Amino acid sequence: MKELLHSKIYGAENSGIPLVVLHGLFGMADNWGSFGRSFGEKRQIHLLDLRNHGRSFHSDGMSIEDMVDDLRTYISAIGVEKVLLLGHSLGGKVAMQFAFDHPTEVEKLIIADIAPKAYPPHHEDIFNALCAVDIENMDNRKDVQTKLESYLDDPGVIQFLLKNVYIQENRKLGWRFNLDVLKHKYAEFITVGIKPGVYTGPTLFLAGEKSRYILPEDKVSIREQFPNVSFETIPHAGHWVQAENPQAFDKFVAEFLDQ
Numbered sequence: 001m002k003e004l005l006h007s008k009i010y011g012a013e014n015s016g017i018p019l020v021v022l023h024g025l026f027g028m029a030d031n032w033g034s035f036g037r038s039f040g041e042k043r044q045i046h047l048l049d050l051r052n053h054g055r056s057f058h059s060d061g062m063s064i065e066d067m068v069d070d071l072r073t074y075i076s077a078i079g080v081e082k083v084l085l086l087g088h089s090l091g092g093k094v095a096m097q098f099a100f101d102h103p104t105e106v107e108k109l110i111i112a113d114i115a116p117k118a119y120p121p122h123h124e125d126i127f128n129a130l131c132a133v134d135i136e137n138m139d140n141r142k143d144v145q146t147k148l149e150s151y152l153d154d155p156g157v158i159q160f161l162l163k164n165v166y167i168q169e170n171r172k173l174g175w176r177f178n179l180d181v182l183k184h185k186y187a188e189f190i191t192v193g194i195k196p197g198v199y200t201g202p203t204l205f206l207a208g209e210k211s212r213y214i215l216p217e218d219k220v221s222i223r224e225q226f227p228n229v230s231f232e233t234i235p236h237a238g239h240w241v242q243a244e245n246p247q248a249f250d251k252f253v254a255e256f257l258d259q
Contacts, residue, residue, distance in 0.1 A: 002073045006055040008033070008047040010040030017107050018044040019084040019257070020075070022091025024114075025123065025190070026161060026177055028054030035242060038250060043084075043257075048074065050091065052178035059178075062185035064192065067094040068101055075105060084257060088112040088242060089213075093194060100197025100225075109203045109226070110253060113211050113241050115218040116194035116225055123190070125152060127183050130161070136172040141165050144173065156240070196225075203229040204256045206249065208237040230256070 008029045011018075019039060021032050029036075029047035036045045049056035051070055059066070071094060075083055085106050087095030092114035099106045129151035138144050144165055148158045164176040203226040207214040214222075223229055232252045237244035 002069075003057040003059075004077055005051065005057075005070050005074050006049040007074070008036060009044065010036040010047070011042070011044040013044060016043050017082050017084055018046055018078070018080060019086060020046045020048060020071070022048055022050060022071070022085075022087040022094055023053070024089030024091050025182070026053070026126070026164065027088070027091075028164070028176060030054065030163065031160075032242070034246065035250065039254070046074075046078070046083075050094070052181050054176050058181065060181060060185075062181055063188045064093055064097050064194070067189070068098045071098050072102060072105075081105065082107045084108050084110075086110040086112065086253070087114075089114050089239065090189060093189070096194045096199070096225075097197075099199040099201070099203075100195065103199050103201065106199065106201055108257065109199060109201060110206065110256065111203070112206045112249075113208050113213045113239050115214050115222060117218060117221065118191055118193040119213075121186065121191055123186070126157065126161070127186075130175070130179055131183070135165070135174055136168075138173050141173075160240070194225075198224075199226055200228055202256070202259070204252065205229060205231050206241055206252055207231065207233050208239055208241045208244065209233050209235050210238040211241070213239055 023031055029049050032047045036047050039045050050067055051059050082105055085095045092111040096116050099109050129148050132151055133144055133147045145162055152158055165173055166176055168174040234241040234245050234248050242249045
């Protein structure tokens with residue numbers, strides 16, 4: 001029997017088609033708690049931890065296809081025929097590929113600040129910082145923060161990573177994510193594009209105004225693969241669009257879901 005992704009669920013059952021949310025690299029369901037509570041007032045929201053993230057299972061496999069299979073298993077387990085699907089960054093890649101592979105199971109698709117293309121490696125500084133932290137021999141979260149600050153100069157990124165620090169059963173600190181697998185399998189899920197496909201359902205791409213993840217020239221290929229697409233830009237936001245301008249992000253998502 002396949003292992004099931006960990007989830008946090010907001011809202012009541014039988015409140016229409018559920019919205020499933022997939023986070024990005026180094027993220028987890030907990031990052032989306034305020035979104036889940038807000039949108040859970042109208043529909044059921046499933047915030048998932050991708051494999052090797054959060055409280056979901058650890059595995060040596062970390063391909064986009066692996067994560068699509070995980071999502072398919074989860075949707076089958078909750079017993080629904082269709083979902084509304086929202087994915088940010090890495091989660092957006094998984095969401096796009098799932099929509100290509102299982103189009104009849106996706107009522108609407110929302111992709112946050114990622115395109116269906118291959119990206120060059122761009123997390124080296126973060127991996128170097130994380131690998132420099134001897135997490136199990138750190139006394140507290142502040143010590144971890146100090147070590148990260150010697151490698152990274154973005155306070156927002158540092159605080160984002162620190163949310164993954166937790167106390168293990170042996171009372172030592174640990175990371176929620178599976179650092180070894182994420183580092184060694186990086187090329188399998190970041191520096192690859194989405195396999196060719198077409199999803200004709202309603203699709204919304206959200207881009208951060210200050211982000212370079214979705215470029216103007218990317219819209220040509222996006223329109224070819226998602227012919228029923230609309231685009232919106234989140235003002236004053238970089239890559240973490242849902243955290244940097246949650247008011248605008250929530251507004252665009254709500255309007256799209258209500259259409």
